Amino acid sequence: MRDRVLIRPMTPADAAGVYHMSSEALIATAEEAEEIRGRGAEEVERRKGRYLHFLEHDPGGAWVAAEGDRVVGVALALAREGVWILSLFAVHEEYRSAGVGLGLLERALGYARGRKGAMLAASTHPAALRRYALAGFDLLPTLVASGAVRRDSLPAGLKVRAGTEDDLQLAAEVDRLLRGAAHGPDLEFMLQTGCRLLVAENPAGRGYAVAWEGSPGIVAATAPEVAADLLWACLADGPGEKVEVRWITGFQNWAVPVALRAGLSLSPAGPICVKGELGPLTPYLPSGPFL
Numbered sequence: 001m002r003d004r005v006l007i008r009p010m011t012p013a014d015a016a017g018v019y020h021m022s023s024e025a026l027i028a029t030a031e032e033a034e035e036i037r038g039r040g041a042e043e044v045e046r047r048k049g050r051y052l053h054f055l056e057h058d059p060g061g062a063w064v065a066a067e068g069d070r071v072v073g074v075a076l077a078l079a080r081e082g083v084w085i086l087s088l089f090a091v092h093e094e095y096r097s098a099g100v101g102l103g104l105l106e107r108a109l110g111y112a113r114g115r116k117g118a119m120l121a122a123s124t125h126p127a128a129l130r131r132y133a134l135a136g137f138d139l140l141p142t143l144v145a146s147g148a149v150r151r152d153s154l155p156a157g158l159k160v161r162a163g164t165e166d167d168l169q170l171a172a173e174v175d176r177l178l179r180g181a182a183h184g185p186d187l188e189f190m191l192q193t194g195c196r197l198l199v200a201e202n203p204a205g206r207g208y209a210v211a212w213e214g215s216p217g218i219v220a221a222t223a224p225e226v227a228a229d230l231l232w233a234c235l236a237d238g239p240g241e242k243v244e245v246r247w248i249t250g251f252q253n254w255a256v257p258v259a260l261r262a263g264l265s266l267s268p269a270g271p272i273c274v275k276g277e278l279g280p281l282t283p284y285l286p287s288g289p290f291l
């Protein structure tokens with residue numbers, strides 16, 4: 001089967017195939033299957049728009065595996081300043097364990113050449129963990145906190161304000177300190193597609209968060225107490241009926257009391273995988289697709 005599959009650069013015409021194949025491939029639970037089936041057209045278009053955003057900015061990192069016209073695998077990588085990031089990696093179930101994933105990952109890692117650091121947010125899939133560990137990544141296990149936010153737990157007087165485009169410079173500086181690279185066009189993309197920017201600047205430190213319907217997309221700050229305030233502000237920034245605080249590594253224990261006080265439940269999740277030179281990555285909750 002491997003010889004019928006061609007690994008080639010992605011094109012804009014692949015976006016729909018990438019969406020359908022990867023959405024199916026990444027389903028790990030019945031709840032996720034239900035969430036994907038229930039996605040509205042707007043959400044589907046937002047995701048395809050994200051792949052096209054990567055293709056526009058990082059054509060050298062975007063690869064698909066195809067059998068004829070059918071997309072059967074994808075790896076989307078981006079490079080921001082000195083850091084390489086893997087945003088999406090999936091192979092259709094029928095095509096797995098035949099080296100297609102390895103071929104895609106090798107192409108995507110080729111785009112890392114000359115970068116000093118690399119990171120990705122992994123699923124719990126054993127084949128993915130095998131591929132990343134064998135590619136030299138260190139695996140940092142994480143927890144995810146999820147559930148409904150207890151509205152009466154939300155603290156008053158948070159030292160956080162709504163951000164504007166004028167705060168992108170602050171965000172870039174905090175990002176360079178924490179992760180070794182600014183998010184560049186990705187932060188603008190997140191804000192253009194409905195995320196909200198929250199900013200903290202006070203004597204304790206500074207930082208920013210990107211909130212999406214009450215869940216944090218990114219929380220980055222120079223001090224844990226500032227990060228905790230930003231996380232609270234994300235949880236307060238939406239109806240809070242179903243939120244997720246993802247990618248809590250052992251370096252983000254500042255986030256655990258917030259999640260517990262907000263009434264969320266902790267469960268184990270996939271690791272953050274890191275390689276080479278990055279920032280301290282704390283206090284920091286990354287974005288899965290943009291890290």
Ligand SMILES: CC(C)(COP(=O)(O)OP(=O)(O)OC[C@H]1O[C@@H](n2cnc3c(N)ncnc32)[C@H](O)[C@@H]1OP(=O)(O)O)[C@@H](O)C(=O)NCCC(=O)NCCS
Binds near residue numbers: 026121123
């Ligand atoms: C991760 C994924 C992309 C790998 O694709 P693939 O084409 O199967 O990859 P490869 O065939 O190159 O490599 C898979 C490796 O895992 C091994 N493997 C497969 N299933 C395994 C399992 N249950 N436990 C341990 N190892 C397993 C295979 O033997 C192979 O190792 P080898 O090459 O040393 O023999 C694919 O499994 C997938 O789409 N998973 C679901 C989506 C997902 O979780 N993606 C990662 C998001 S971070």
